[in-house]
Amino acid sequence: MSVSLLAFDQISFGYPPNGKTVLRALSLEIEPGTVTAILGPNGAGKTTLLHLALGWLAPQSGQVRLNGRPLSHYSRRELGHWIALVPQSERIPFEYSIMEYVLLGRAPYLAPLDMPGAEDCRIGAQVIEQVGLSHLNGRAITTLSGGERQLALIARALAQQPRLLLLDEPTSHLDLANKVRLLKLMQELAARGVTLLLTTHEPDVAAAIATHLVLMRDGQVYQTGPLPQVFTAEHLSATYNVTVKVTQVDGQRIALWT
C-alpha cells in the first residue's frame, strides 16, 4: 500500500483562549498527484485544516503525517521544502518588486543569515515566467491588480519548489478571466506532479479542476472521495443546507441552486 502524501489522523483542534472546538476527530488522506478541493460553509474549519497541514497550528489531539512521518518530526526549513502556502489574502505592507517578493520563497533553502544568490534568482525568474508575470517584472507588487497579485503569491510559493501546494480560496476576489487564468495555471502545476490542496467557496471551481473532493461540515469531513462520486446534488445540499442541483455541460459538472 502506498503512503499518503498528507494524512490527518483523528485531529481535534480549538482556538485559544476558550478552546471552542473547530475540528472534531477529523481524518483525511491526500494522495500524491491529486488535486483536492475542500468545500464547506463559512466556519467549517477549512482554513484551520490548511494551517494544521502547514504545521503552523498544532492539533490538540491526533496526528498529521507528511509522507508517513509525523509533521512534528520535520524542521521548519524541511517543511518549507515540502509544503508551500498561498494565503487567502496576503498583507504586503511594503512596495517590494515582484522579483524581490518571489525571492522570499527561497528562504527555506537558505541558511538563516544568507541572502538569495544567482541560482535563486534563476528559479525566481523561471517561476515568474511560469505564472505569466514576466512582462511586469519591475513593478511593485502593491501596484498590481487583484488577479496579478494572486499570481505573484503563487509564484512566491512555487519558488519553494514544493511537493504540496496549499491554496486558501485562490479564486475569491477574481473576475472571470483571471479565474480561468488561475485554474489553467493550477492544472499545469498538477500536470507537473505538484499535489494541490485548495479550499474554495465555489463548487464550480472545485468541479473544474479537482480530482478529489472533501465536503466539510461542523468541523468534520462529511464526504470525501473522487469528484464524480462526491459532487452530487444530495451531498452538496446536505453540506450547505440549501437545495442544490447538479448538471453537466460538455462533461463538466455545475452546481445550480434555486
Added chain:
Amino acid sequence: MAGLLVLVFALSLLVGRYPGPMLLSPERFANDELAQRLVWNLRLPRLLTAVMLGMSLSAAGMVLQMILGNPLVEPGFLGVSQGAAFGAAFSIIFLGSAAWLVQGAAVLFAFLGLALSYSLAHRARLGGWVLRLVLAGIAVSALFSAGVGVLKYIADPLRQLPEITFWLLGGLWSITWAQVRSVAPVVLISLYVMYRMRWRLNLLSLDDATAFSLGVAPGRERALALTAAVAATAAMVSVSGMVGWIGLIMPHIARRWFGADARHALPAAMLMGGLFAVVCDDMARTLLAGEIPIGILTSLIGALFFIGMLMTRNIRAER
C-alpha cells in the same frame, strides 16, 4: 552614500565656532595646537556619536516598521524613548548622576517601556495587533511623559532640572570619549545584528503563517530583531537624550530611493541617518552663538518633511 558620509564627516570636523564662525582652514588646523586638541577631544567623539545616533535610530526605525508590518512606527512610538528619558530622570534625582547609572537606568526603562507596551497590546480588546501595539505605545509613552513631568516638578531646579531638560531636548554637546566608549559596544553589535538580518526582515514583514511556511520562526526572530533595535536606541538615547523623527523619516526616504527590499534599504537608511544626524549637529553647533538642542532640529526638519510626504504621496498603511 558611504563616500558622502565620510566626506561630510571629515568636513564637519572642521566646522564649528572656533577660531571664528564656520570653517576651520586646514593650514590653521595643522599649526594650531588648540584647534587640534579641540577637534580630537571634542568634535571627533561628538561626530562619532552623531553618526552612531543617526544610524541606530534609522536602523531601529526600519526594523520596527518591518517586523510590525507598519510603515508608520518608530522607536518613540513604543514607549522606548520616553521610557529611557524617564529612567534617566529617575536616576538623576534618586540614584545620582554618574554616567553609568543614568545610562543603565535609561536602558532598563527603555526595555521596561517596550515590555509594558507589548503586554498592554496583548490585553487590549480593540483592533488588530499593529493598531493595538501602536495605541499601547502611545499610552505607555504618555504615562512615562507624565512621570517625567512629576520628576521635573520635584527636581532640584539648580542642579537636577537642567540635566533632565537635556534629556528631553536631546543634544550632543557634552559628549566625551568616555561616553563614546561606553555605548559603542552595544550600539555596534546591535547595528551588526540588524545589518546581518536585513534580508530576513523582509520575511518578518509578512503574515505569521506565511513567514512560518517559509521556514521562519516568526516569534523568535522578531524578538531578536526587536532586542537589537531597542538596545541600540536605548544606548544612544542614554547619551544623547531624546532625538525624534530620524527613525521615522530615514527608512521612508531609503525605501523610496532604493526600493522596499531591506537588503538595500536598511544599509541606505543607516548611512542616510548617520549623514542627517551629522548635518543636524553641525547646524546645532554653528547656526547660533549658543547651542541648539539637536532634538529640536531633527523634529523640525523631520516633521516638515513628513508633512510634505503626506501631501505628495500616499503612505501605505494597512490595518
